[in-house]
Amino acid sequence: MRKPIIAGNWKMYKTFDEAVTFVEQVAENLPTAQKVDAVICATSLFVPTLTAIAQDSELAIGAQTMHYENEGAFTGEVSPAQLASVGVDYVVLGHSERREYYNETDEAVNKKVAAALAHDIVPIICCGETLQERETQQTATKVTTQITKALEGFTAQQVAHFVIAYEPIWAIGTGKTATAEQANEVCGIIRHVIADMYDETTANAVRIQYGGSVKSENIDELLAKEHIDGALVGGASLEPQSFLALVEAGARVND
Numbered sequence: 001m002r003k004p005i006i007a008g009n010w011k012m013y014k015t016f017d018e019a020v021t022f023v024e025q026v027a028e029n030l031p032t033a034q035k036v037d038a039v040i041c042a043t044s045l046f047v048p049t050l051t052a053i054a055q056d057s058e059l060a061i062g063a064q065t066m067h068y069e070n071e072g073a074f075t076g077e078v079s080p081a082q083l084a085s086v087g088v089d090y091v092v093l094g095h096s097e098r099r100e101y102y103n104e105t106d107e108a109v110n111k112k113v114a115a116a117l118a119h120d121i122v123p124i125i126c127c128g129e130t131l132q133e134r135e136t137q138q139t140a141t142k143v144t145t146q147i148t149k150a151l152e153g154f155t156a157q158q159v160a161h162f163v164i165a166y167e168p169i170w171a172i173g174t175g176k177t178a179t180a181e182q183a184n185e186v187c188g189i190i191r192h193v194i195a196d197m198y199d200e201t202t203a204n205a206v207r208i209q210y211g212g213s214v215k216s217e218n219i220d221e222l223l224a225k226e227h228i229d230g231a232l233v234g235g236a237s238l239e240p241q242s243f244l245a246l247v248e249a250g251a252r253v254n255d
Helices: 016-027 047-054 080-085 096-102 106-118 131-135 139-151 180-197 200-205 219-223 240-252
Strands: 005-009 037-042 059-063 090-093 122-127 163-166 207-210 230-233
Touching: 005 090, 005 163, 005 207, 005 240, 016 037, 016 047, 016 059, 016 240, 037 047, 037 090, 037 240, 047 059, 080 106, 090 106, 106 122, 106 139, 122 139, 131 139, 139 180, 163 180, 180 200, 180 207, 180 219, 219 230, 219 240, 230 240
Parallel strands: 005 037, 005 230, 037 059, 059 090, 090 122, 122 163, 163 207, 207 230
Antiparallel strands: none
């Protein structure tokens, strides 16, 4: 059975003191890592402090994006080497907001995945469709294209350790949530794409999260589905008790 993974994406929220308080509270109250992986993806500015606080706990710290070059004249960017040097475990790549506001392409995501691997950082690769694409039956085509291009050039052994996050753009921060059936259907499509690219063993090893207005009220239904192995969470990851409730739901999957 795949281990559930609950990852909080804080986006551009929290001050330094708020972030420290959150991680201190959550790190002390997590279920065992044998049952669920818990990740907080914070602003890179806070990551060094948060990784130090969480180092003796079951909480992993991730970044929300990174450049694909190790160094260079890229003002304002953060490199994979820099993230690895401060203990980052995961990095979110290809989030819809990065694609929309910062012109992140499928090709750039592919380069970033390669850079993450070179520094032993686990990529959380995002994909998802707009409302218009869903309404015009283009969901499968959109997601298939994103995943195919993101995984191009990697071995089955590498891909088996990736995390994929299906986030329908129309459900991010809108209060709208894909039904568990809709989410599971697309996560199943993603798994089928990976099986076609590699094999069934690899497809069955990859963990696929759902993201989009996930909260304690719907997490159990989502995690009960065959192809959903966790959640990439926005608003519900901003309060310690809310995030812990989601992690505890993930831990119950293996009870």
